[in-house]
Amino acid sequence: MKKTPPQQLHKPVLPTQTIAVLAPRSGENYLDLTAGYGGHAQVIIEKIGSAHLATLVDRDDYAIASLQALYKSSARIIKSDFATAVDNLMRADEQFDMILLDLGVSSPQLDNADRGFSIQRSGPLDMRMDQTGPQTAADLVNTWSEERLTQIIRDYGEEPKAHRIARAIIEARPLKTTNELAHVVQHALRGVRNKIHPATRTFQAIRIALNDEIGQLVHTLAILPQLLKPGGRVAIISFHSLEDRLVKQCFKEQSEAGFTAELQVLTKKPISGAIHDVHNLRARSAKLRAAVKIKTERAYHANSG
Ligand SMILES: C[S@@+](CC[C@H](N)C(=O)[O-])C[C@H]1O[C@@H](n2cnc3c(N)ncnc32)[C@H](O)[C@@H]1O
Incomplete structure (x- = not known):
C-alpha cells in the first residue's frame, strides 16, 4: 500500500x-x-x-x-x-x-482513535499530546471534583450547561472510552440541539485542561x-x-x-x-x-x- x-x-x-x-x-x-x-x-x-x-x-x-x-x-x-x-x-x-x-x-492526533481525542471514533480516554505525559483524560474525568470539572468545561469549552455535564460525568464514573464520555455528555444535554456534536465543547475543554x-x-x-x-x-x-x-x-x-x-x-x-x-x-x-x-x-x- x-x-x-x-x-x-x-x-x-x-x-x-x-x-x-x-x-x-x-x-x-x-x-x-x-x-x-x-x-x-x-x-x-x-x-x-x-x-x-x-x-x-x-x-x-x-x-x-x-x-x-x-x-x-x-x-x-x-x-x-x-x-x-x-x-x-x-x-x-x-x-x-x-x-x-x-x-x-x-x-493525525484527532483522526487516530487510539489517541483519545476523537468523538467520532471510540478509543481510550487519553488526549495527551505528549504520549509520555503523567496524566490521561481518564485520570482527569474520573478524579477531578464536580467544581473543577464545571470550571474547565465552562471556561475552556465555553459550555453554558457545564455544571449539568460535570454532574453527569461524576454519576457515570468510571469512564474509560471517548464513546462513553460522548454518550454521557449527549445524554446530559438531551434537548439541546446543535449542528456540531453536543460533546464537542466538553472534549475541547478536557483536552485544553489536560495539556495545560x-x-x-x-x-x-x-x-x-x-x-x-x-x-x-x-x-x-x-x-x-x-x-x-x-x-x-x-x-x-x-x-x-x-x-x-x-x-x-x-x-x-x-x-x-x-x-x-x-x-x-x-x-x-x-x-x-x-x-x-x-x-x-x-x-x-x-x-x-
Ligand atoms: C496544529 S498542529 C501544527 C501543524 C504544523 N504547523 C503543520 O503544518 O504541520 C499543532 C502541533 O503542535 C503541537 N503542540 C501543541 N501544543 C504544544 C505545546 N505546548 N508544546 C509543544 N507542542 C505542542 C501538537 O502536538 C501538534 O503537533
Whole structure:
C-alpha cells in the first residue's frame, strides 16, 4: 500500500497568509514551536534555503518521528513542550528571524482513535499530546471534583450547561472510552440541539485542561520578544477565542508600552481562516495574528547613559 507522506497527513492552516506575514528571506533562521508534520516548516525552509536554519519543536512523539524522517540531521528537532523549549532557548541566548506558533491539535492526533481525542471514533480516554505525559483524560474525568470539572468545561469549552455535564460525568464514573464520555455528555444535554456534536465543547475543554494549553501559551507569550532578533517576526495561529484574546492582549501590551515597546503589530485585525482558507475544514475557527520586533536603540541609550 502506498504510504501517505507525513506532511499530507496534516494540511497546514492559512499557509499563504502565514508566509506573507513572516516574510522569510534567504539565510534567515526560523523557530517553529508547534512543528507537527512540518507543513508550514517545509514552505518556510524552502524560502530560507536550508533546513539547517530551522529549529522544530513539538511534544508529540509521532510528530517528532515524522519530522526526523523528513529532515534527518539537517534541521534541529526538539521534543519538548514549547514553554520549556523557549526557556531553554532564552537561557542559551538564542534569537530568531521568525517564530511560528500554530496552536491546538494536528489532524493525525484527532483522526487516530487510539489517541483519545476523537468523538467520532471510540478509543481510550487519553488526549495527551505528549504520549509520555503523567496524566490521561481518564485520570482527569474520573478524579477531578464536580467544581473543577464545571470550571474547565465552562471556561475552556465555553459550555453554558457545564455544571449539568460535570454532574453527569461524576454519576457515570468510571469512564474509560471517548464513546462513553460522548454518550454521557449527549445524554446530559438531551434537548439541546446543535449542528456540531453536543460533546464537542466538553472534549475541547478536557483536552485544553489536560495539556495545560493556556498555561503553555501565557508563559511563552511573555518570553517571545526576547527570542526575536530586532526586525524578527512572530506569527500565531489560534483556534480558541480565549487563546486569540491572550495573543491580542500580549501584542497590544508589548506594542503600546511607549519607549519600552518591543513589538509592532502587523495584523490590525486577525486574519480569519473562515474567510481566507475556506477549503480547509480545520481552518474554520483559525485566527492568525502577527507582530514584528522593533529595531530598538535602547542598547545605545543604555550604554551611553
Ligand atoms: C496544529 S498542529 C501544527 C501543524 C504544523 N504547523 C503543520 O503544518 O504541520 C499543532 C502541533 O503542535 C503541537 N503542540 C501543541 N501544543 C504544544 C505545546 N505546548 N508544546 C509543544 N507542542 C505542542 C501538537 O502536538 C501538534 O503537533
